[in-house]
Amino acid sequence: MTGYLAVLIFLLVGTGIVLFTFFLSRLIRPFNTYPEKSINYECAEDPIGTSWFQFNNRFYIFALIFVIFDVEVIFLFPWAVAYGQLGLYALVEMVIFILILFFGLYYAWKKGVLKWV
Amino acid sequence: MIWPVAFAELRPIFDWLYDMVSSTGLPEPWLSVVIYTGLGAMMFGVLAVLALYLVWWERKISAHIQQRFGPMRHGWHGWYQTIMDAIKLLQKEHVDVATRDKFVFFWAPVMCFVAAFLAYVTIPFGEGLIVADLNIGVLYIMAVTTFTIISLLMAGWGSNNKYALLGGMRSAAQVVSYEVPMVASILVVVVFAGSLSMVDIVRAQDGMFYNWFIFRLPFGPIAFLTYIVAATAEANRTPFDIPEAEQELVAGFNIEYSGMKFAMFFLAEFVNMFTVSAIAVTLFLGGWNGVFLPSWFWFLLKTFAVVLLLMLFRWTYPRLRVDQLMEFAWKFLVPLTFANLILGAWMKYAGWYW
Numbered sequence: 001m002t003g004y005l006a007v008l009i010f011l012l013v014g015t016g017i018v019l020f021t022f023f024l025s026r027l028i029r030p031f032n033t034y035p036e037k038s039i040n041y042e043c044a045e046d047p048i049g050t051s052w053f054q055f056n057n058r059f060y061i062f063a064l065i066f067v068i069f070d071v072e073v074i075f076l077f078p079w080a081v082a083y084g085q086l087g088l089y090a091l092v093e094m095v096i097f098i099l100i101l102f103f104g105l106y107y108a109w110k111k112g113v114l115k116w117v
Numbered sequence: 118m119i120w121p122v123a124f125a126e127l128r129p130i131f132d133w134l135y136d137m138v139s140s141t142g143l144p145e146p147w148l149s150v151v152i153y154t155g156l157g158a159m160m161f162g163v164l165a166v167l168a169l170y171l172v173w174w175e176r177k178i179s180a181h182i183q184q185r186f187g188p189m190r191h192g193w194h195g196w197y198q199t200i201m202d203a204i205k206l207l208q209k210e211h212v213d214v215a216t217r218d219k220f221v222f223f224w225a226p227v228m229c230f231v232a233a234f235l236a237y238v239t240i241p242f243g244e245g246l247i248v249a250d251l252n253i254g255v256l257y258i259m260a261v262t263t264f265t266i267i268s269l270l271m272a273g274w275g276s277n278n279k280y281a282l283l284g285g286m287r288s289a290a291q292v293v294s295y296e297v298p299m300v301a302s303i304l305v306v307v308v309f310a311g312s313l314s315m316v317d318i319v320r321a322q323d324g325m326f327y328n329w330f331i332f333r334l335p336f337g338p339i340a341f342l343t344y345i346v347a348a349t350a351e352a353n354r355t356p357f358d359i360p361e362a363e364q365e366l367v368a369g370f371n372i373e374y375s376g377m378k379f380a381m382f383f384l385a386e387f388v389n390m391f392t393v394s395a396i397a398v399t400l401f402l403g404g405w406n407g408v409f410l411p412s413w414f415w416f417l418l419k420t421f422a423v424v425l426l427l428m429l430f431r432w433t434y435p436r437l438r439v440d441q442l443m444e445f446a447w448k449f450l451v452p453l454t455f456a457n458l459i460l461g462a463w464m465k466y467a468g469w470y471w
Binding site: 003004005006007009010011013014015017018019021022024025028029030031032033035037038039040041042043047050051052055056058059062063065066069070073076077080081083084087088091094095098102105109114115116 | 146149150153154156157158160161206207208209210211212213214215216226227230231234235237238239248249250251252256257274276277278279280281282283286289290293294296297300301304307308311312313367372373376377378380381439440443444447448451452455458459462463465466
């Protein structure tokens with residue numbers, strides 16, 4: 001388990017060093033703000049409204065398809081590791097599993113979900 | 118044969134350092150904490166220098182492709198230009214948007230860099246030169262590097278800027294789409310190596326170059342190509358750089374960032390590029406295996422060759438449109454990589470490989 005201790009420590013060291021560089025730059029950088037400077041950048045025009053508004057829901061649909069495939073991939077990882085000892089039965093099972101998901105992908109494809117409008 | 122000192126194996130140096138630290142008689146968990154902290158700081162230094170030189174290298178390559186000179190003023194062919202740039206960025210004022218979401222805006226660059234940095238826990242730089250050989254190495258790297266998406270989304274959302282939000286959203290959709298073919302092409306290697314540990318995967322490719330997985334697998338070159346394409350998209354590089362497409366989104370998710378916060382995004386981008394190349398080398402190109410020269414030298418040589426490939430991609434291909442990008446991922450790469458996976462598994466069962 002000491003390997004996972006390394007992960008934790010790298011997490012802390014990475015965060016710490018980044019925060020330290022921010023601190024270092026805080027010591028030497030100028031502070032000269034005025035209201036016009038901290039307006040949102042919108043190609044030198046005054047911004048129109050807030051930017052937290054509705055966006056294309058294609059993003060959401062693609063994320064949804066991704067979640068399904070990512071769960072599939074998570075199931076594939078243990079299968080791939082143990083495949084050497086499992087033989088033909090595991091191969092057939094996994095082909096069926098992948099085909100079921102690909103039927104879903106085919107359905108989404110035919111429905112025109114994968115088309116970016 | 119006598120090699121210069123720089124060409125010797127690095128392992129004895131680390132063994133000597135380990136002996137130095139362990140001779141102080143610290144009890145066990147704290148000994149590991151001290152050693153890993155030291156390694157983490159060392160790795161940060163290495164990555165910072167590496168990223169600076171990748172930036173310089175990229176600028177030189179782009180310049181020569183476009184028949185310019187690129188940086189020439191600071192030192193020989195501008196070799197310390199990027200170091201000066203880093204010092205300049207350290208002194209720059211942070212221009213923060215007044216209407217930003219403070220918490221999200223602040224933590225996005227930190228998270229972006231840390232996500233790229235965490236992958237280096239288990240990248241084997243050479244024989245025995247690995248911080249910790251995790252038994253789920255490949256899965257861990259995939260999981261950790263994907264956190265970059267969240268940080269880009271955070272940057273897009275926290276800036277309260279239309280371009281930034283659009284860049285973050287595009288980036289998430291793109292990285293998420295190319296994640297699936299990337300993992301599927303990696304799984305072929307896992308099927309043949311029978312392990313997720315990076316060291317075991319390299320050991321499975323011991324010997325001459327025909328033992329590398331790119332040549333040994335039934336469709337190794339296809340898996341390698343699909344991996345490289347997906348990895349280029351993962352690292353948000355041209356031809357897949359619509360998240361930061363300069364001509365339409367100005368700079369994408371990092372538009373409102375300045376100073377060190379911007380530098381962290383920039384650093385993370387180049388660290389990510391090195392990470393995906395290192396994974397490609399470990400999985401497909403035999404990792405540290407090579408003749409005559411020490412193992413870390415071979416690893417770096419191969420990795421820089423793949424980095425060079427990614428840079429040439431960037432400066433020779435036009436950018437894809439967003440609909441082409443998504444359709445290429447879902448209608449071409451995903452079926453291809455899964456078909457490759459099933460065929461590879463079948464050939465492993467039938468024994469059609471060496």
